[in-house]
Each structure stands twice: as structure tokens, then as C-alpha cells.
Amino acid sequence: xxxxxxxxxxxxxxxxxxxxxxxxxxxxxxxxxxxxxxxxxxxxxxxxxxxxxxxxxxxxxxxxxxxxxxxxxxxxxxxxxxxxxxxxxxxxxxxxxxxxxxxxxxxxxxxxxxxxxxxxxxxxxxxxxxxxxxxxxxxxxxxxxxxxxxxxxxxxxxxxxxxxxxxxxxxxxxxxxxxxxxxxxxxxxxxxxxxxxxxxxxxxxxxxxxxxxxxxxxxxxxxxxxxxxxxxxxxxxxxxxxxxxxxxxxxxxxxxxxxxxxxxxxxxxxxxxxxxxxxxxxxxxxxxxxxxxxxxxxxxxxxxxxxxxxxxxxxxxxxxxxxxxxxxxxxxxxxxxxxxxxxxxxxxxxxxxxxxxxxxxxxxxxxxxxxxxxxxxxxxxxxxxxxxxxxxxxxxxxxxxxxxxxxxxxxxxxxxxxxxxxxxxxxxxxxxxxxxxxxxxxxxxxxxxxxxxxxxxxxxxxxxxxxxxxxxxxxxxxxxxxxxxxxxxxxxxxxxxxxxxxxx
Numbered sequence: 058x059x060x061x062x063x064x065x066x067x068x069x070x071x072x073x074x075x076x077x078x079x080x081x082x083x084x085x086x087x088x089x090x091x092x093x094x095x096x097x098x099x100x101x102x103x104x105x106x107x108x109x110x111x112x113x114x115x116x117x118x119x120x121x122x123x124x125x126x127x128x129x130x131x132x133x134x135x136x137x138x139x140x141x142x143x144x145x146x147x148x149x150x151x152x153x154x155x156x157x158x159x160x161x162x163x164x165x166x167x168x169x170x171x172x173x174x175x176x177x178x179x180x181x182x183x184x185x186x187x188x189x190x191x192x193x194x195x196x197x198x199x200x201x202x203x204x205x206x207x208x209x210x211x212x213x214x215x216x217x218x219x220x221x222x223x224x225x226x227x228x229x230x231x232x233x234x235x236x237x238x239x240x241x242x243x244x245x246x247x248x249x250x251x252x253x254x255x256x257x258x259x260x261x262x263x264x265x266x267x268x269x270x271x272x273x274x275x276x277x278x279x280x281x282x283x284x285x286x287x288x289x290x291x292x293x294x295x296x297x298x299x300x301x302x303x304x305x306x307x308x309x310x311x312x313x314x315x316x317x318x319x320x321x322x323x324x325x326x327x328x329x330x331x332x333x334x335x336x337x338x339x340x341x342x343x344x345x346x347x348x349x350x351x352x353x354x355x356x357x358x359x360x361x362x363x364x365x366x367x368x369x370x371x372x373x374x375x376x377x378x379x380x381x382x383x384x385x386x387x388x389x390x391x392x393x394x395x396x397x398x399x400x401x402x403x404x405x406x407x408x409x410x411x412x413x414x415x416x417x418x419x420x421x422x423x424x425x426x427x428x429x430x431x432x433x434x435x436x437x438x439x440x441x442x443x444x445x446x447x448x449x450x451x452x453x454x455x456x457x458x459x460x461x462x463x464x465x466x467x468x469x470x471x472x473x474x475x476x477x478x479x480x481x482x483x484x485x486x487x488x489x490x491x492x493x494x495x496x497x498x499x500x501x502x503x504x505x506x507x508x509x510x511x512x513x514x515x516x517x518x519x520x521x522x523x524x525x526x527x528x529x530x531x532x533x534x535x536x537x538x539x540x541x542x543x544x545x546x547x548x549x550x551x552x553x554x555x556x557x558x559x560x561x
Contacts (some may be wrong), residue, residue, distance in 0.1 A: 133489075384477040
């Protein structure tokens with residue numbers, strides 16, 4: 058069952074105790090007015106079971122609004138629920154009709170909210186919000202008609218317009234720094250738990266197989282606590298842990314003949330499959346004396362996480378999802394999310410085509426770092442009249458003036474590319490992009506996408522406030538007859554936020 062509460066409330070109709078009233082200039086009231094909640098209901102309802110059993114599912118406004126509140130406030134699940142319970146503005150944002158001094162839902166519902174939306178649904182929401190925000194910005198930007206961005210013409214005949222900023226980064230997962238010895242030790246401890254579960258029905262009847270857990274832990278700590286470990290000692294420690302893990306896996310195979318593996322819970326059975334693959338990978342790397350293997354597992358609790366080589370000074374390797382992002386007028390689009398490492402230069406053509414699908418033309422210029430300046434990308438940009446930032450391939454011009462002009466343009470391109478780096482900094486410092494706390498693959502992808510949704514909403518809210526001040530200034534000094542009476546400021550606000558003309 059599913060019931061929605063998408064009817065937009067007026068803040069005057071929200072019931073507060075002691076005859077209180079909500080302020081119309083509150084940020085949550087403003088934010089609730091221009092989010093098109095009804096457009097996201099279809100995508101949300103598709104992921105519900107539709108069996109008709111049980112209580113009705115919570116509406117898309119409650120589910121999406123709760124994720125936005127959590128990311129905007131930067132609070133854990135439990136604290137977010139408490140904030141909603143205590144704050145009437147947050148309850149109004151979620152579509153409640155009156156203030157309720159009780160938990161709106163259990164904190165564990167956040168996991169279900171992330172599963173129901175998924176990355177694709179959140180990306181569609183980002184597309185919808187960004188399209189409206191950029192269209193409203195272009196509509197109110199009257200003094201930029203002669204912008205120098207309108208340059209060459211694409212093959213479709215439409216003149217190229219705008220700047221496209223693209224870049225890629227890694228969103229680290231909340232895992233400990235992985236080493237082969239650490240991973241084997243965690244796999245060994247998990248295998249010992251599985252042996253205890255499978256042997257528990259036969260306690261007193263069948264002798265419990267030996268696991269040597271105390272000896273294995275002692276040997277692990279002897280190496281883990283050492284400041285410096287030679288390669289030979291580390292290799293010996295890995296061999297020891299491989300031996301204990303291999304022995305435990307054989308024991309589990311024998312116990313499965315007298316005790317069904319159905320006794321294991323779903324999570325524990327998944328861990329059994331993961332540690333079996335960990336043993337295979339680590340055994341192969343030990344035998345081959347190499348440190349690399351495809352689809353390498355670096356955490357048994359999050360086996361989808363992969364190492365991403367970034368080449369940064371602070372962390373040459375990060376562990377999480379790699380994302381490709383494009384920024385247009387300060388609004389970010391999540392173009393690609395992958396748990397496997399990839400070369401982001403291959404995304405340039407797709408991002409340029411996505412720009413054309415959104416706005417009907419190619420950008421005038423694409424601003425990216427050096428890795429994007431490949432021969433294939435240069436050929437594509439030249440074909441469609443797009444200027445790719447940075448110096449052209451080959452030798453610099455021999456003429457001094459031309460060389461200085463190229464250097465000046467390169468410098469300006471680097472300055473124009475700064476905003477997308479700022480967006481990554483905002484996501485990782487202000488929001489949770491620097492450490493994704495979700496554990497599942499699908500919930501982690503949703504959490505990453507929600508960060509960009511909240512950043513775009515904040516950008517839109519700030520731009521609307523600027524538009525409001527601009528309109529009030531214009532109406533006061535240029536067109537006093539347009540808005541009259543004590544409600545002039547509210548009418549200007551309605552014009553700026555909703556984008557509809559309000560009569561006198």
C-alpha cells in the first residue's frame with residue numbers, strides 16, 4: 058500500500074501548539090516550496106512491493122525529505138529523527154499538517170529510503186532540479202545576452218553556448234586501510250564464527266574441530282604491533298594466516314555435510330562466500346608473488362569497494378567509488394559512478410552529448426584537466442566547434458605574441474575550472490562525500506547522489522535569495538507601480554521562487 062501527502066501546504070495552515078505560526082522566510086519553508094515533490098512519486102512508488110499487505114508506505118516527500126535533512130544537517134540516522142521530532146519546520150518540510158511530538162519513523166527506515174530510491178532515481182531528481190534552476194537563472198539574467206560564451210556552431214546548426222566543467226574524484230568508503238594480513242585476519246575470525254554456528258546443534262555429540270584461534274591471533278598481533286616488518290616476516294605471517302583460513306574453510310565444508318548451511322543467516326552466508334573468494338585471491342597472489350589481482354576484495358564487509366589509484370600526494374590510493382561529474386552554472390550532474398577504476402577521459406564525449414540533450418546544443422568550451430586532452434577528445438571537440446581547455450597537442454607556437462596569447466588562454470581556462478574543484482571540496486568538507494558511511498552498494502550509491510542533490514538545492518536557494526533582492530531593488534527604484542501595498546515583498550518573493558507573474 059502507498060499513500061502520498063504531496064499536497065503543498067501553506068505555512069499559515071500548519072498547526073502549532075499555543076496558536077503559534079511558522080515564519081515564511083525560514084529556509085525549510087522556502088526549500089519546500091520549490092522542490093517538485095510530485096515529479097518524483099512515480100520513480101519512488103515503482104520500488105515498492107505493491108503487495109497490499111502491511112501498513113501504507115511513507116510518502117516520497119517523507120522519504121526524500123528525510124534524506125535531504127540528514128545530509129544538510131550532517132547528523133546520524135538517530136539524531137536526524139530526533140531533530141525532526143523537535144523541529145516543526147522540519148516536519149512542515151516533510152509535509153506534515155501539524156506538529157507531532159513523536160518519532161515520525163524509526164531510524165532504521167533510512168536504509169529502506171536509500172534502497173527505494175537508488176542512484177538512478179536520485180540522478181533523475183538532480184536532472185529535474187538542475188534543469189529548472191538553470192532555466193530560471195537564464196530567464197532572470199537579462200544583462201548577459203551579449204556573453205562571449207556564444208561561440209562556434211555545432212553540426213546540428215544550433216550555436217554552441219555555455220561552459221561545461223568536468224572532472225572525476227573518488228568518494229572513500231568508511232573502511233580501515235586494507236592490508237593483506239588485516240584482510241586475512243578478518244576472514245579467519247569470520248570463519249571461526251561460522252564454525253561455532255554450524256557446530257552448536259551438535260555440541261556434546263560431535264567433537265568440535267580445532268581452529269587454533271588463540272595461536273593465530275597471537276601470531277597476527279606479533280606482526281601488526283611491530284613498527285618495522287621485513288618482507289620475509291610479512292610473507293611468513295601471510296602464509297600462517299592462509300593456513301589457518303584454509304583449514305577453517307575445509308572444516309566448514311565438512312560441517313555442512315551434517316549441518317545445513319541454511320542455519321546461517323543471510324548476512325553470514327554472504328560473508329562465507331566473500332571469505333572463500335578472499336582466500337582464493339590471497340592464495341594466488343602469495344603463490345605468484347604478486348601484489349595485484351583483478352576485482353580484488355579489500356574489505357570483507359563491503360566487498361564491492363575497490364582500490365582507486367588517484368596519484369594524490371596525501372593518498373596515492375583511495376578505496377571507494379569513482380565518480381565523473383559535470384558542472385554547469387554552478388549546478389552539478391552525476392554522470393557516472395563506478396566501483397571499479399576507469400580512465401575518466403573516456404567520459405568527455407558522453408558528457409558533451411548529455412549537455413546537448415539537456416540544452417539542445419553543445420557547449421562553447423569544455424574545461425577539464427590534462428588527462429582529458431587526448432587525440433580522440435580533441436578530434437571530437439574540433440568536429441563540433443568546441444574549444445577544449447588547455448594548450449593544443451604538439452609544439453607551442455613559435456611566434457612570441459601567439460605563444461603569450463595561448464598561455465593567457467590556458468591560465469584563464471584553469472581559473473574557469475576552479476568551481477568544479479570547489480564543488481568537490483564542498484562535498485567532502487561540508488557534506489559526507491569524504492567518507493561514505495553506508496555499508497551496502499546500493500545505499501552507498503544513493504548516499505553519494507544525495508550529496509549532489511543537496512548541494513544543488515543549496516545553490517538554488519542562494520540564487521533565489523539573490524534574485525529576490527534584485528527584484529526588490531528593481532521594483533523600488535524602477536517600477537514602483539508594479540507591486541503596491543503591504544504584500545509587495547511577498548509577491549516579489551513568490552515571483553522569484555515560483556517563477557510565475559503575480560498580478561497587482
